[in-house]
Amino acid sequence: MSASPDDERYMAQAIALSRTHTGQTGTNPSVGCLIVKNGVVIGSAVTAVGGRPHAETQALAMAGEAARGAVAYVTLEPCSHYGRTPPCANALVEAGIARVVVGLKDPDPRVSGKGLAILQSAGIEVVTGVLQGQSCDALRAYLMRQMKARPYVTLKLAVSTDGMIGRRGEGQVAITGPLSRQEVHRMRAEMDGILVGIGTAIADDPQLDVRIAGLEHRSPIRIVLDRHLRLPLDGKLVASAQQIPVIAVGDRFAETAPALTNAGVEILDVPDLPTLLTLLADRGLSSVLVEGGATVAKAFLDAGLVDRIVLFEGPSAIGEGGIESPLTHDDIPQDYKPVRRLNFGPDQCCEYERKFECSQAS
């Protein structure tokens, strides 16, 4: 069946809604749903924080009896499985929805086409693939975990005008200003994990949490690549490990392992980055922000594990003793395309993305 001219407009609204809970729905995708009747939106919802209830059941509850004969716009195929809640596809049928417009087929093997089949066999008109690319974009972290069994990886770098990310022998060097830092904290709030190398953890003693009023509870888990388990016991990460989890990725037989474990740090001993990402995905992490430093950034780039690069550039130079960035605007690899460019005060921020194929979707 074909799409009507209004379909894209309502789907765009559902996608915008879905983005409001990005990163806040656990292993569940943040789905948007609109119920529309005679040109009036009578129900709208996004998957609840934590992942349940799903979007459709909330939007249907809002629409009530008026849902009979209405059109439902859903960014992801309605589910067909009995999880902790009954299937949304059945809920749409029971509510008497006449037509369902779907952005993207759900790759979850429990659903994958079965949700659409339930709707169709109940005589509901089903249209799929409306603004599919945008739905795919909004759901990319979920799709990456489902389809590639690893989290979606964003690499964040802050460089000076001369392409440096810091100064040798110094801790945190201010390269970008307060507005950029605020944006980084906003990005962190959308992530399931933040990852740094032990060099950064020692030199900067970072906290790696979300420090935006009202969003503190959205702090992702902190992961440190720390082969020899050198994470300082008196540092900020270890001090806050009871409140926000810290994982040290390194040798579980290192001398410092028992002390770190006692302080609440979890130790993960894995042979390489792909194995680490698989393990994180198994634990339900769909997105990871790689925040530093140069060695870790290069390791992720060399392993082909970076999906998105967010490059901040401050207004001044570092000069002598600078630590060279593995990337600047001039040498972004060919397969990354610029998708966004913003100014944060005197700083510039450019985002580059590698093409993500959600081609399994119909």
Ligand code: AOF
């Ligand atoms: C929907 N609407 O809003 C979302 C869906 O653990 P459960 O039982 O909540 O199921 C998780 C799966 O449900 C998830 O993998 C995905 O297939 C689907 N998510 N489905 O109909 C929603 N968030």
Ligand code: ZN
């Ligand atoms: Zn559902």
